[in-house]
Amino acid sequence: MPLIENGRIGEDAWSFIPDGEPVPNDRPVIISFERWQAERDSFEGRNARLGVRLKSGTLAGAIAADLDRFSLVAVEFPKFRDGRGFSTARELRERYGYTGEIRAVGHVIPDQYLYLVRTGFSSVEAPEGTNPESWANALTEVTIAFQPSLDDTAPLSLLRRKLKVG
Amino acid sequence: MNHIAPGARAGIYHYDEIDRQFVAERVEQFRKQVDRRLSGELTEEEFKPIRLMNGLYLQLHAYMLRIAVPYGVMSATQLRKLSAIGRKYDRGYGHFTTRQNLQYNWIKLEDTPAILHELAEVDMHALQTSGNCVRNVTTDPFVGAARDEVVDGRVYAEILRQWTTMHPEFTYLPRKFKIAISGAESDRAAVRIHDVGLLARRNDKGEPGFSFYVGGGLGRSPFVGKLVREWVAQEDFVAYLEAILRVYNQYGRRDNIYKARIKILVHELGLEKFTQEVEEEFARLRGPKYRLDPEIVDGIRQHFAPPPFEELPDHSEALERARASNPAFANWLAVNVAEHKAPGYAIATISLKPAGGIPGDATCDQMDLVADLAERYSFGELRVTHVQNLVLAHVKKDELYDLWKQLDAAGLGSANAGLIGDIIACPGLDYCALANARSIPLAQAISARFADPVRQRTIGELGIKISGCINACGHHHVGAIGILGVDKKGTEYYQITVGGDPTLTTAIGDILGPAVTETEAVDAIEAIVDVYLANRSDESERFIDTLARVGHAPFKERIYAAD
Numbered sequence: 187m188p189l190i191e192n193g194r195i196g197e198d199a200w201s202f203i204p205d206g207e208p209v210p211n212d213r214p215v216i217i218s219f220e221r222w223q224a225e226r227d228s229f230e231g232r233n234a235r236l237g238v239r240l241k242s243g244t245l246a247g248a249i250a251a252d253l254d255r256f257s258l259v260a261v262e263f264p265k266f267r268d269g270r271g272f273s274t275a276r277e278l279r280e281r282y283g284y285t286g287e288i289r290a291v292g293h294v295i296p297d298q299y300l301y302l303v304r305t306g307f308s309s310v311e312a313p314e315g316t317n318p319e320s321w322a323n324a325l326t327e328v329t330i331a332f333q334p335s336l337d338d339t340a341p342l343s344l345l346r347r348k349l350k351v352g
Numbered sequence: 353m354n355h356i357a358p359g360a361r362a363g364i365y366h367y368d369e370i371d372r373q374f375v376a377e378r379v380e381q382f383r384k385q386v387d388r389r390l391s392g393e394l395t396e397e398e399f400k401p402i403r404l405m406n407g408l409y410l411q412l413h414a415y416m417l418r419i420a421v422p423y424g425v426m427s428a429t430q431l432r433k434l435s436a437i438g439r440k441y442d443r444g445y446g447h448f449t450t451r452q453n454l455q456y457n458w459i460k461l462e463d464t465p466a467i468l469h470e471l472a473e474v475d476m477h478a479l480q481t482s483g484n485c486v487r488n489v490t491t492d493p494f495v496g497a498a499r500d501e502v503v504d505g506r507v508y509a510e511i512l513r514q515w516t517t518m519h520p521e522f523t524y525l526p527r528k529f530k531i532a533i534s535g536a537e538s539d540r541a542a543v544r545i546h547d548v549g550l551l552a553r554r555n556d557k558g559e560p561g562f563s564f565y566v567g568g569g570l571g572r573s574p575f576v577g578k579l580v581r582e583w584v585a586q587e588d589f590v591a592y593l594e595a596i597l598r599v600y601n602q603y604g605r606r607d608n609i610y611k612a613r614i615k616i617l618v619h620e621l622g623l624e625k626f627t628q629e630v631e632e633e634f635a636r637l638r639g640p641k642y643r644l645d646p647e648i649v650d651g652i653r654q655h656f657a658p659p660p661f662e663e664l665p666d667h668s669e670a671l672e673r674a675r676a677s678n679p680a681f682a683n684w685l686a687v688n689v690a691e692h693k694a695p696g697y698a699i700a701t702i703s704l705k706p707a708g709g710i711p712g713d714a715t716c717d718q719m720d721l722v723a724d725l726a727e728r729y730s731f732g733e734l735r736v737t738h739v740q741n742l743v744l745a746h747v748k749k750d751e752l753y754d755l756w757k758q759l760d761a762a763g764l765g766s767a768n769a770g771l772i773g774d775i776i777a778c779p780g781l782d783y784c785a786l787a788n789a790r791s792i793p794l795a796q797a798i799s800a801r802f803a804d805p806v807r808q809r810t811i812g813e814l815g816i817k818i819s820g821c822i823n824a825c826g827h828h829h830v831g832a833i834g835i836l837g838v839d840k841k842g843t844e845y846y847q848i849t850v851g852g853d854p855t856l857t858t859a860i861g862d863i864l865g866p867a868v869t870e871t872e873a874v875d876a877i878e879a880i881v882d883v884y885l886a887n888r889s890d891e892s893e894r895f896i897d898t899l900a901r902v903g904h905a906p907f908k909e910r911i912y913a914a915d
Contacts, residue, residue: 245602267401267484269524273601276521281636295398297385304520317393327381330374332514334641335521 190299190310193322198311200237200258200289210234216260219244222252229255239291242270246277253284261307263292272305279306279336299324304335363496363733363745364427365510365655367475374517375477379468382406386465405485405523407478408464412785415459417467418481423491423509423533424452424736426476428723431734433474435719441467446719448704448712450776450827451530452490452736453481457783479517484525486516486597490532492540493737496656497699497745499691503535503552503560507653508589511644515590522597526604527612529597530569532738542738544568544577544858545830547614548596553583561585566596566626567618568858570824575615576858578623580630586649588634591642595633599626659731659746664696668749681756683805684767689752698749700730702742702759703766703774707803708796711777712740721762729755739776739815741769771808772816772881773799776827780820780837781844787820789837789844790870794818797874802881811881814895815854830854832896833880834861835873846873850880850907851899859896864904865912879910 189198202216203209209217209229216237222229229236237258238249249259259278261271271290278284290302291311299321302310312321367375382402389399409416419434434454438446441463442456449455459467471477480487489512491505492498512531516522522529534541535552543549549565562584568577584592596614603621605611618626675682690699702722705711714722722742726734729751730744737743747755759765768774775798778784780791795818802808817831821838828834834849845867852861868876881895883906888898899907 266398267524268606269484269522270602270606272521272524273598276598295394297394297398297402298524301518301520301523317388320388320393323384327384328374328377328518330370330377331520332517333519 187314188312188316188318190312190316190318190321191308193299193325195318195321196309202239202260214257216258219249226252237287237289240274242268242274242292244274245270246274246282249278250282253278253282253286256286258287258289259284260289260291260311263290263294266293266295266298272301275302275306276336296320296324300328304331306336361427361659361732363506363656363659363731364425365422365506365513365652372472372475375472375475375479378406378477378479378518379465379472382468383465401483401524404483405480406464406468407481408459408461409482410785411457411779411783412781413783414457415461415464416455416457416783417459417464417478418449418453418455419471419476419478420481420488421453421476421736422513423489423495423506424493424738425495425506426734426736427474428726428732428734430474430476431719431723431726433470433476435716435723437467437470438719439716444717445713445715447710447779448714448736448740448742450738450740450825451481451488452493452738453488454736457779482528483523484527484529485523486512486519486525486529486531489513489516490530490541490546490738492534492536493735493741493743494540494690494699494745495535495735496658497692497694497697498536498538498540499693500537501535501693502537502554504653504656505533505535505541505552506656507649508535508550508552508562509533510652510655511590511649512593515593522601525597525601526606527609527614529600529614531593539854539856540737542827542830542854542858544856545570545574545827545854546577548593549577555583559586562589562592564592564596566630567615569613569615570827570829571613572610572822572824573616573619574824574829574860575619576860578618580623580627586646587643588638589644591637591639591644592630592634594642595630595637598633599629603629658694659733661694661697661746662748664694664748664750666695666749668696668752671749671752674753678753680760680765680767680805681753683809684756684760684765685752687767687771687805687809688769692746694746696749698747698752700744700747700752700755701737701769702744702764703768704741704764705768705774705799706763706766707773708800709763710792711775711795711799714742718762718764721758722764725755725758739774741774767805768808770813770815772802772811772814773808775799775816775818776831777818778820778825780818780826784820784825786823787837788822788839789820789846791818791820791826791835791837794835794837794846794870794873797870798877801874801878810891811885812891812894814881814884816877817852827854828852829860830858831861832894832899833877835877838867840867844870846870848873848876848880848911850904851896853896862904865908868911876911880907883907883910 214235565577777795781787819826830852849861
């Protein structure tokens with residue numbers, strides 16, 4: 187599936203390994219949070235990068251203690267209307283200081299891309315056949331923001347300002 | 353950042369270039385979203401929340417477009433534009449809502465981009481008037497004018513308007529989210545029936561702060577908002593709200609639309625656990641990033657500087673002469689006019705509830721007249737109330753009689769603010785796809801039955817609120833008399849509740865007995881009133897006080913005796 191990064195389709199170095207299938211040791215892979223919980227010892231000593239995929243009901247606190255083990259956290263949107271992931275990403279960044287990649291997976295639409303970036307996501311797994319133009323446009327069509335967010339550390343004393351993205 | 357309006361006007365937030373650019377960008381964004389829907393790039397399921405967040409609903413017979421009137425305050429110029437749009441794109445009228453907004457009920461989808469463009473010309477839009485986001489923040493319609501005001505709620509409502517606009521984290525909440533703020537001793541904003549209700553107060557140093565009530569709401573599971581924190585300092589105002597919304601966004605139910613409001617979360621978690629979660633978030637969020645800078649507050653407060661009041665004696669001879677000479681005016685004065693903080697001025701409520709009329713409807717001609725009157729008598733500014741009336745907040749007492757004569761001539765002089773004729777009704781089955789029963793014809797029949805202004809005044813304070821279904825848009829739960837439309841095998845029936853109260857002593861009404869038909873409902877209301885009048889200890893005992901004292905029995909007996 188196309189990976190959207192910085193408003194463009196990018197190369198995806200990662201692959202998701204479904205539960206039960208063997209985990210390759212020589213390339214970056216994403217495993218489920220459930221597998222991590224059940225098999226965490228088996229990843230001791232692994233050199234290749236590891237990512238973890240959280241279901242929308244798994245909040246940031248659940249993975250907080252293990253964040254140093256992961257170069258990527260994938261946050262699932264079962265339906266685009268389920269906005270829990272926005273808070274999950276923000277908590278990962280602001281509360282737990284996570285600096286690795288945060289990726290939105292599942293059902294996400296370009297109209298949410300700006301919100302994703304502003305809450306701390308780095309990349310989005312878009313559906314096959316998606317219109318790349320809509321993703322690029324999503325970062326530039328609205329240039330004003332009224333609240334602080336992850337893309338901008340200025341204090342709230344500027345309630346209203348132009349976004350730097352795009 | 354501000355360009356303040358000329359001195360003769362005051363009271364509204366004036367857009368600057370950045371605000372205008374934002375609205376222009378959003379209008380253009382929506383136009384593209386419509387194109388992407390039409391090309392099939394967006395599915396209907398994906399387009400629906402986008403359409404709703406732009407104020408566009410699909411009703412029973414047509415599209416409805418709901419225009420945001422931030423905290424119910426607007427200029428005469430803006431009202432004139434709303435009138436012009438109603439004339440051009442609707443059927444010559446508009447409908448004022450319980451969220452202090454205005455909606456058009458007969459809009460064509462293809463006209464919406466043009467309407468949004470016209471609205472933008474007067475710094476208005478339809479953003480976030482629907483959808484699972486933070487909705488238009490409401491406040492006291494007497495804000496900035498009431499004699500009992502402690503804190504000017506407009507300042508903080510405007511801060512919230514900005515902060516909630518396209519909030520990146522809280523635009524796909526479990527369900528809609530409504531905030532009300534009141535800064536006066538009397539609650540005229542029904543704060544405890546909101547997802548978050550804020551009481552702005554001052555500490556003994558005179559500094560503003562806020563009591564936070566959370567989890568109020570009506571609908572099929574009515575709850576009164578619970579006090580989560582007694583005092584939140586001004587600098588923490590945004591941080592505390594951010595903490596509440598983050599807890600809600602993470603833990604609010606998404607499996608069942610009827611259990612998705614924050615009231616259910618507060619109920620299911622329990623107040624103690626909910627408060628603990630919020631406090632933990634808040635403790636962490638506190639800090640420079642979320643601190644509300646006093647300079648920002650002052651900057652916004654400047655927009656709401658008092659208009660240039662003349663120095664007047666509080667007593668007006670002209671007013672007293674008119675009162676003595678015209679009983680109808682005297683009655684209107686007693687019922688629809690409230691005390692102003694500036695001597696010699698008064699607050700006038702313009703009732704949109706004529707006997708037999710549709711609550712909250714105003715024709716475009718009436719809107720134009722009110723815009724003219726606002727300019728002539730009230731510094732070019734007016735308010736929409738959550739009980740679906742309009743308010744001119746700064747009228748010289750000397751000029752009240754002139755104002756009333758012009759209102760009365762246009763059918764806007766009903767003297768019934770807060771009385772039995774001042775009915776809240778949802779659009780009901782005449783418009784709404786969710787309704788089980790019609791609300792408007794019943795409201796019309798009741799107000800016609802009690803048309804006599806003297807009789808209304810004799811009955812005194814008594815709010816009737818009508819909802820056409822359990823979603824309770826007509827606030828029936830908090831009506832002194834509440835009426836809920838239900839469908840029984842294809843026939844409309846009405847269930848009557850009594851004892852509801854939307855003020856700080858918030859109470860949910862109790863069901864009086866079995867549902868009745870539309871004609872029986874009007875008779876039943878009259879019977880309830882008769883029993884009240886026969887039982888009240890004296891004229892100062894309000895309906896809800898008599899009810900609390902004598903109980904349901906005498907009312908039930910009268911209505912259901914024949915069964």
